[in-house]
Amino acid sequence: MDIEFTAEDNAFRAEVRQFIEENYPKDLIGKDRAELEREDYLAWHKILYKKGWVAPSWPAEFGGTGWTVTQKYIFGEESARFGTIPPLAFGMQMLGPVIYTFGSQAQKDWVLPGILSGETWWCQGYSEPGAGSDLASLKTRAVRDGDHYVVNGHKIWTTLAQYADWMFCLVRTNSDGKRQEGISFLLIDMKTPGMTVRPIITIDGGHEVNEVFLEDVRVPVENLVGEENKGWTIAKFLLGNERSGIAGVARSKKAISRLKDIARSETLDGQPLLNTADFSRKLSELEIDLTALEYTELRTLAAESKGKGPGPESSILKIKGTEIQQRITELTMEAVGNYAAPWVPKLDLGDNYLAIGPEGSHGVSQDYFNMRKTSIYGGSNEIQRNIIAKMVLGL
């Protein structure tokens, strides 16, 4: 058991840090997430791609970096420390591994390069109004018609579909028998006639998610991944990856560092809030819980590097990671006192906008509202607890 960084690790860290500092687009530094345009999400992704660093979690043969667990960890830390916009997760973390694990050679050849380069923006067609936690009850129907599937249905909570080029979509190809045994995994071009994207505005005032309506959408049979009616296995594989990528340890460290900055300049009766008893106690508890999560994640990563895929223990990362993210936004909102009130207009944040209150306070409540999603998405924390109970504890 050893967690010391070697001299090589430290040299690697210095190399990563220098690369980020020298190459990260200056105009993106500190940009409010609400102000990000489509190109902004892709800017760093493309720079990393040119460097060959865009897919650290992929096997080297498919475009991964071939880094050790420690190096991947260091890269993640340095990225979050700086606050980089990460490569698009739906392609990188979710679809990519599905294609190199289950896809045909032809699919590997046409899907993987676009994910790596950022030229293809993928969105996730999973949830439906009637299929949330019970994803297997999905109804979007795909009927074989010659060398196409004709798809009809309604997907919801589709993150950033408004920017997407393609969708990976769970569809029902069989209604007889068990629900899980009639599901297929299809790749659908967002430009196919019959695809309609409708925005859903969330309580923070932002536009992150959408509904997608599919009306007689014709999808070539070549876009089926794996076998017809055998898509549920693929779906679950993807969900496992989604869940273990969600802990967000490094980003939470950054969020805590930002919280400390706010608490340093905020005063309570002349003292920095950071030094006051109630606040500092809550902050310490958060930092300690985050350290515990970090080491749990390292143990999971170490096990994975020995060949074990993300198991049900990754549900711990999802539950604890998201609860910590939420607590950070909660404490940050507490830290700004009365200045939790002013509203930052997310949809039309223009030059006319005059921010109210100290800089750290802007949009802090809205971040708190937005983060309530984390205990709901990626498999709700209630479902995650069911998974641990059943798959780990055998209850």
Next chain:
Amino acid sequence: MDFGFSEEQTLLRNMVQSFVQDNYDFDSRMKIVRSEDGWSRDNWKQFAELGLLAAPFDEDMGGLDGGPIETMIIMEEFGRGLVVEPYLPTVVLCGGILKRHASDAQKQAYLPFLIAGDSVWALAYAEPQSRYNLADVLVSAKADGDGYVLNGAKAVVLGAPWADKLIVSARISGNQRDQAGIGLFVVDKSASGVSTQDYPTVDGARASEIVFENVRVDGDAVISTDGFAIIEEAIDYGIGALCGEAIGQMKCLNDATVEYCKTRKQFGVPIGSFQVLQHRMVDMFMEYEQAVSMTYMINMKLEESAAERRKAASGAKVQIGKSGRFIGQQSVQLHGGMGMTEELNVGHYFKRLTMIDTQFGNVDHHLRRFAAQ
């Protein structure tokens, strides 16, 4: 021992409930929030006509001789409707100060217009650096003849965009956080030297940052030259009213959540049949009941001694802060993705309850204040 409501109180509740049902359904509320002004003058006129603006004032001032319980009932029903019009700043905070501490001449000058719905008020007490300390006052009041000249900045003044009249705390003497030496002044928002930066708040209302630059206040507009106790009392009354609003909203959230969990089916059954969620809703129910208890307690104690009132107000504020946070968060959680949408009312109750916790001092602040009594 009686926790019941009188016939008049029940009639009052029914009247406000009817108003909300007829004028303030969720769609109507969102139209008002999204309008340019962000409130409805018509609604305010109706409040006047219904006698709601007169509720807590003495009969000889044109009031209805109501007390904290009447205010609580009105605020609870307003809370259920997510009403944004500035009843709390105008009637409870400023109206209360005028009722309890203004001179007869001042009452004559101000209250009839307030009650008639012709003037809207806001209390400017918090400052950019003050956090929740009511004594942290840097806005200065320099003696000038029989009056004063005010200079400085006030922060997050709730309802100020809609107000024409302000009550402002400003320091006549003493150091930044001394309780002694703070004056209370009535200022016309349109007075020379007053500038405002208006903005929407995350819970659907409006507030302002206000700057006073050599604003002259005449002697007859001075409510007090040593007003800390008055502000503190006003905020405690405000807490009593806020508790009323909060329990109305908590009830709406709990009812909506139970109903949703009874009808939303996953895995072939209503999700309300899952024990984990049942226990969660029971916890929400208990938090609501405890919040109701503390709301009744504070509104019965507001007229007690200052020490009792302070302790009761802080205890009640802690309760609704904690209960409001739990019920708000869990309502969103149990509604799944739907709870995250701007389109559903659940998120708006959640946002308002969140802001109620940040107003007039949050849980940490009131735990400290409670301990200090």
